[in-house]
Amino acid sequence: MRKLILNIVIFIFGWLSLQGQVEADSSILGNYPDVDERKIVETKWRYTYALHLESNTIFHKAEKEYGYFLHFKYDYTYEQFLNGKYDKGVWNINGCDLMYNFKHIKKFQIAQITKNVLVLEFVQPNSKGTYQYHFVRVDSKDAPFVKPANELPVVLVEELDVKKNKKQWWNFGKKKR
Structure with a gap:
């Protein structure tokens, strides 16, 4: 027993x-909430600057001669264009973790994503601190990626604010304009 x-x-x-x-x-x-995959699919981004998070110091800024563009495609492939060099690969998203390969970094956390801003956070194993890459969204005409002839045009569908269009019950007796 x-x-x-x-x-x-x-x-x-x-x-x-x-x-x-x-x-x-x-x-x-x-650390960050899960990201809706639809926010990143078929988006094109231009790198603006890199930030050391703990000291809040910008250590690299994209000048005119430095061009880094990123395109996340619907078939889970990405295209990147860095100073005239074109590269492809696969990407995946799991919660707030974005897996794609850039300069020996394979995993990023999406710290912020809006309609116009993307912030990717990462930690390098051989250095101290946390770093962030900041991107702004660009239109297809401003990005260096060539669209294949057999690909359909990109259509942006956004949901209307349901609360604005919803009629309230107390408006029943009001006259419509």
Whole structure:
């Protein structure tokens, strides 16, 4: 009986310690909310500057001679254009983690994504601190990517604000203009 109780206690403590490790790991990785994949598919971005997050110092700014463009395609491939060099690869998104390869960095966290701004955050293993790449969205005409002849035009569909168009019940007796 003692051995059975001892085995149960050891099992419970082992299970609880594993649960604590899983919760600690998920809190480290989950700094940012999950990103809706539709916000990044078929978007084109131009790099503007790189920032060291802890010191809030811009250590690289894109001047006229430095051009880095990024295009995330609908088929989970990306195109990048860096100072005249064209490259392709595959990308994937998992929560707020964006996996694509750029200068020996394979995993980024999407710190911010809006209609016009993309901020990719990363940590390099051989340096201290956290870094961010800042991008602005560009139109197809301003990006250096060539569109294949068999590809359909890009259509931007946005949802209207449902609350603005929704009629309230107390407007029942009002006259319509």
